[in-house]
Amino acid sequence: PKYVYDFTEGNKDLKDLLGGKGANLAEMTNLGLPVPPGFTITAEACRRYLEDGGVPEGLSDEVETHLVALEKGMGKRLGAADDPLLVSVRSGAKYSMPGMMETVLNIGLNDESVQGLAKQAGEERFAWDSYRRLIQMFGKTVLGIDGELFEGAIDDAKRHKGVDSDLDLDAADFQRLVETYKGIVREQTGSDFPSDPREQMRLAVEAVFESWNAPRAIIYRRQERIPTDLGTAVNIVAMVFGNLGMESGTGVAFTRDPGSGQQGVYGDYLQNAQGEDVVAGIRNTVPLQELEQIDPASYRQLLDIMKTLENHYRDLCDIEFTIERGKLWMLQTRVGKRTAAAAFRIAVQLVDQGLIDLDEAVSRVTGDQLAQLMFPRFDLSADRRRIAKGMNASPGAAVGKAVFSSEYAKEMAGRGEDVILVRRETTPDDLVGMIAAQGVLTSRGGKTSHAAVVARGMGKTCVCGAEELEVDAQERCFTAPDGVVVNEGDVISIDGTTGEVYLGEVPVMASPVVEYFEGTGDRGDELVEAVHRIMNHADERRRMEVRANADNPDDAARARRFGARGIGLCRTEHMFLGDRRRLVEDLILASSKDERRAALDALEPLQKSDFAGILAAMDGLPVTIRLIDPPLHEFLPDLTALSVKIALAGDTASSRDRGLLEAVKRLHEQNPMLGLRGVRLGLVIPGLFAMQVRAIAEAVAERRAAGGDPRAEIMIPLVSAVQELEGVRDEAERILAEVGVEALIGTMIEVPRAALTAGQIAEAADFFSFGTNDLTQMTWGFSRDDVEAAFFSRYLDLGIFGVSPFETLDRSGVGRLMTIAVEEGRATRPGIKLGICGEHGGDPESVHFCHEIGLDYVSCSPFRVPVARLEAGRAAL
Numbered sequence: 001p002k003y004v005y006d007f008t009e010g011n012k013d014l015k016d017l018l019g020g021k022g023a024n025l026a027e028m029t030n031l032g033l034p035v036p037p038g039f040t041i042t043a044e045a046c047r048r049y050l051e052d053g054g055v056p057e058g059l060s061d062e063v064e065t066h067l068v069a070l071e072k073g074m075g076k077r078l079g080a081a082d083d084p085l086l087v088s089v090r091s092g093a094k095y096s097m098p099g100m101m102e103t104v105l106n107i108g109l110n111d112e113s114v115q116g117l118a119k120q121a122g123e124e125r126f127a128w129d130s131y132r133r134l135i136q137m138f139g140k141t142v143l144g145i146d147g148e149l150f151e152g153a154i155d156d157a158k159r160h161k162g163v164d165s166d167l168d169l170d171a172a173d174f175q176r177l178v179e180t181y182k183g184i185v186r187e188q189t190g191s192d193f194p195s196d197p198r199e200q201m202r203l204a205v206e207a208v209f210e211s212w213n214a215p216r217a218i219i220y221r222r223q224e225r226i227p228t229d230l231g232t233a234v235n236i237v238a239m240v241f242g243n244l245g246m247e248s249g250t251g252v253a254f255t256r257d258p259g260s261g262q263q264g265v266y267g268d269y270l271q272n273a274q275g276e277d278v279v280a281g282i283r284n285t286v287p288l289q290e291l292e293q294i295d296p297a298s299y300r301q302l303l304d305i306m307k308t309l310e311n312h313y314r315d316l317c318d319i320e321f322t323i324e325r326g327k328l329w330m331l332q333t334r335v336g337k338r339t340a341a342a343a344f345r346i347a348v349q350l351v352d353q354g355l356i357d358l359d360e361a362v363s364r365v366t367g368d369q370l371a372q373l374m375f376p377r378f379d380l381s382a383d384r385r386r387i388a389k390g391m392n393a394s395p396g397a398a399v400g401k402a403v404f405s406s407e408y409a410k411e412m413a414g415r416g417e418d419v420i421l422v423r424r425e426t427t428p429d430d431l432v433g434m435i436a437a438q439g440v441l442t443s444r445g446g447k448t449s450h451a452a453v454v455a456r457g458m459g460k461t462c463v464c465g466a467e468e469l470e471v472d473a474q475e476r477c478f479t480a481p482d483g484v485v486v487n488e489g490d491v492i493s494i495d496g497t498t499g500e501v502y503l504g505e506v507p508v509m510a511s512p513v514v515e516y517f518e519g520t521g522d523r524g525d526e527l528v529e530a531v532h533r534i535m536n537h538a539d540e541r542r543r544m545e546v547r548a549n550a551d552n553p554d555d556a557a558r559a560r561r562f563g564a565r566g567i568g569l570c571r572t573e574h575m576f577l578g579d580r581r582r583l584v585e586d587l588i589l590a591s592s593k594d595e596r597r598a599a600l601d602a603l604e605p606l607q608k609s610d611f612a613g614i615l616a617a618m619d620g621l622p623v624t625i626r627l628i629d630p631p632l633h634e635f636l637p638d639l640t641a642l643s644v645k646i647a648l649a650g651d652t653a654s655s656r657d658r659g660l661l662e663a664v665k666r667l668h669e670q671n672p673m674l675g676l677r678g679v680r681l682g683l684v685i686p687g688l689f690a691m692q693v694r695a696i697a698e699a700v701a702e703r704r705a706a707g708g709d710p711r712a713e714i715m716i717p718l719v720s721a722v723q724e725l726e727g728v729r730d731e732a733e734r735i736l737a738e739v740g741v742e743a744l745i746g747t748m749i750e751v752p753r754a755a756l757t758a759g760q761i762a763e764a765a766d767f768f769s770f771g772t773n774d775l776t777q778m779t780w781g782f783s784r785d786d787v788e789a790a791f792f793s794r795y796l797d798l799g800i801f802g803v804s805p806f807e808t809l810d811r812s813g814v815g816r817l818m819t820i821a822v823e824e825g826r827a828t829r830p831g832i833k834l835g836i837c838g839e840h841g842g843d844p845e846s847v848h849f850c851h852e853i854g855l856d857y858v859s860c861s862p863f864r865v866p867v868a869r870l871e872a873g874r875a876a877l
C-alpha cells in the first residue's frame with residue numbers, strides 16, 4: 001500500500017486514511033491557501049505499526065522519498081548546518097482528539113544547525129529558544145521524561161536571573177538551558193539527545209504512532225465512543241515560526257461563534273509565540289480583532305481565507321494559523337465543534353444563506369444534541385459543592401429536599417415541596433414517590449435498573465448507582481464519601497445529564513425547546529425557530545412512525561404534543577400499584593373460583609377506565625396495550641419484611657398476612673425474569689388476561705359510543721412459541737366478538753426463540769413489537785437489573801463493547817435476531833406491522849438500525865419522541 005501522501009495528493013474526504021488534520025491540510029493546499037508544504041503518513045501505517053510492533057515494510061523508503069522532495073521544494077536540507085529545514089511531526093486521527101496525542105516541533109535542530117538557524121533568522125535568541133523547545137518536547141513525548149524536570153529548569157533559570165517571564169530570558173540563557181536539558185536527557189535515559197535530524201524525525205513518528213494507545217487517549221475515545229482500532233495519521237510539515245519577534249505570532253479563529261452560531265470574527269492571537277504557548281496559557285492572548293491593528297494585511301487576508309473556507313466547507317470552520325514576519329500561514333482547519341444550540345442555529349443559517357439545503361441541515365444535527373436542548377440544566381456558573389457521582393440515568397437537573405420513602409415524598413409534594421427521592425434502589429412500589437419527586441437518586445443499580453427505566457419514561461431526572469453513598473432509609477439519611485451527612489429535609493441537587501450530586505441548591509434554567517414542543521414556547525426565539533424548521537423537515541423525510549411508551553393519559557397527551565403518532569407500549573402492570581395492590585393480592589390469595597372471579601370483577605372497571613383515558617388521549621391513533629407482564633411476586637410484600645412482621649405479631653398475626661406469606665413463598669423465584677411472567681401468567685392464572693381483554697374491549701366500545709375513534713391493539717408479552725399465543729388469541733377474539741369491537745392482536749418479540757420462530761408466530765400475530773430490553777437480556781444472558789452496576793465498566797475497559805447493549809442495540813447479535821424475525825414474519829404475513837418498544841426505540845443509533853431493517857415504527861418514552869422523529873428523518877436521508 002501507499003503509506004505517504006504529499007499535501008498536494010490528498011483531499012478532505014480522505015479522513016480515514018490521512019486523519020482530519022492531514023485531509024484538511026491537503027484540501028487547503030489544493031484551494032491555493034498558504035499552507036506550509038508537507039506530507040502525511042497514513043493511519044493505515046500506524047495500524048500496521050501497532051499490530052506488528054514495528055515500522056511496516058516500505059514506509060521508511062517512502063518517507064525518505066517525500067522528505068527529499070520536500071527538501072528540494074524548500075531549497076533546504078533537514079537539519080543542515082548552514083540553513084536548516086525544520087519540520088513538525090503532528091498527530092491527526094480521523095476524529096479530533098484534542099491534546100490526547102503527541103506533536104513535536106522544531107525537528108532538525110542540533111548543535112550545528114542551531115547556528116545556521118540563528119544566522120538565517122538573524123536571531124540568536126530565537127534559535128536557542130527553538131532548540132530548547134525541541135529537546136523539551138522530544139524529551140517528554142518521545143523519550144517519556146517527566147515534563148516537570150524541564151519546566152523546573154526554566155524556573156530555575158528565571159529565578160537565577162530574577163525575572164518572571166520567558167520573554168526576559170536571552171540567547172545566552174537559552175543556550176545554557178539547552179545544556180541543562182541535554183543533561184536531563186542523559187540522566188533520565190542513559191543516552192545523549194539524538195543529534196541526527198533524520199533519527200529525530202523517525203523517533204518522533206514512532207512516538208506519535210504509539211501515542212494512539214496512551215492511557216488518556218484510550219479514556220477519551222471511550223468517552224467519545226471513537227473506535228479503538230483506527231490509528232492516527234502523522235503529518236510532517238515544514239516549520240514556520242510564530243516566535244520570530246513581535247511581527248510574528250500564532251492564533252486560533254472560528255468562522256462563527258461556536259457557542260451561539262453568530263457569524264463574526266472569533267478567536268485569539270498571541271504575538272511572538274508558538275502554538276503550544278497559547279494552549280499552555282503561559283501568556284495572555286488578545287482577541288482576534290486586535291490583529292487588525294497589529295498586522296492589518298495579515299488580518300484582511302485571514303478574513304478572506306475564513307470566508308473561502310466557510311463557503312467551501314459550507315460550515316463553521318475552526319482554524320489555527322501562524323504569522324511569520326508578516327507572512328500568514330494556515331496550520332490547520334476543520335469543521336469546528338459547537339454546542340447543541342449552535343448546531344441547530346448554524347444549520348438553519350446556512351440554509352438561509354443558500355449554502356446547504358434542508359436535507360443537509362437535518363443531517364448536520366443529531367438526536368443527542370436535540371436531547372441536550374430539552375433538559376433543564378444547572379447554571380454551572382453558580383457556586384456548587386459536589387458530594388458524589390453516580391450514573392447519568394435520566395438527564396435533567398433537579399433540586400429538592402432529600403426524602404427516603406415514597407410515602408413521605410408524596411406527602412411532602414402534596415404540601416407543595418420539591419423533593420428528591422433517595423433510595424438504595426427503587427421497586428415498582430416507589431412509583432408514587434417517583435411521580436411526586438423532582439428527581440430520583442439511588443445508590444444501587446445501572447442504567448436499566450427500575451429507577452432508571454421508569455425515570456426516563458417519565459422524563460424525570462435520575463442519578464442511579466451512586467455507590468459511594470451510604471443510604472440508610474431507617475435513619476433517613478445518607479453519607480457521602482467526604483463524611484457529609486444529608487438528613488431528610490436537607491436540600492440536594494442532582495444532575496441526571498452528568499450523574500453529579502451536589503449539596504444544597506444549584507440554580508436551574510428551563511428549556512425553551514420543551515416549551516415549544518409543549519406548545520407554550522416562544523417561536524420568536526432563534527433557537528426554537530431553528531428546531532421547528534429542522535423537525536418539520538425530518539418529519540417530512542422519515543419513513544418510520546414514532547410512537548410513545550406511556551401508561552397514563554397525561555403521558556399519552558404529552559407524547560402526542562411531542563409528535564407521537566400513537567402508543568407503542570402501554571405497560572398495564574403500572575396500573576396495579578398503589579391502592580389497587582390489595583385487589584391484586586386478593587386475586588393471588590383467591591382459594592376458590594368465586595373468590596377469583598370477585599377479585600377480577602373488582603379490577604376490571606378500574607382497568608377499563610384506565611384504557612378509556614389513554615384511548616381518548618390518543619383518539620384516532622393506535623394504542624398498543626400490553627397484557628400484564630411481570631411476575632406476580634412483584635405485587636406482594638417483601639418476603640423478609642413480611643416474615644418479620646408475622647413473627648413479631650406472633651399469635652395475633654392476621655390470617656390475611658399468613659395467607660400472603662404462603663403466597664409469597666409459593667411465588668418466590670430464583671430468577672424471576674425467566675420465571676412465571678408474561679404470556680405464561682395468562683395461561684396459568686385463569687381469567688387474568690380475559691379480564692384485561694374485556695376491559696380493553698369495553699373501553700373501546702365506550703369510546704366509540706361517545707363518538708371517539710379508539711384504535712386499541714392488544715399485545716401479548718414474552719411469547720416463545722406460537723402455541724402460547726394461539727391459546728391467548730382465541731380467547732381474546734372470543735371476548736372482542738362478544739363485546740362487538742375489533743382490535744389487532746399481536747405479540748412482543750423479546751425471547752430469542754420467538755425471533756427464531758417468527759415465521760410460525762406470525763401465523764397468530766397481526767403485529768410484532770420488538771422488546772429489545774428482554775431480547776438483549778436473553779440474547780447475551782445479561783440480567784437487566786444487575787450487570788451494569790456489577791461489571792459493565794470492566795467490559796467497557798476491555799473493549800468487549802464500546803457502549804452498553806442495553807443502551808445501543810447490538811446489531812450483530814440482537815440485531816441479527818431482529819432481522820431474522822422481520823424477514824420470516826413478513827414471509828408468513830406480508831402486511832404484518834413491525835415496531836420496537838424496548839429502550840432502544842429512543843436511542844439514535846438504534847433508530848437508524850430499525851430504519852435499515854424496515855420496521856414500521858419505533859416507540860420510546862415521551863421525552864425521547866422528538867429525538868426519535870429527528871433520527872428517523874436523518875436515517876431516511
Ligand code: PEP
Pocket residue numbers: 569571629750770771772773774775837838839
Ligand atoms: C422489553 O423487554 O423490551 C420491553 C419493552 O418490555 P419490558 O421492558 O417491560 O420488559
Ligand code: MG
Pocket residue numbers: 717750771773774
Ligand atoms: Mg420485556
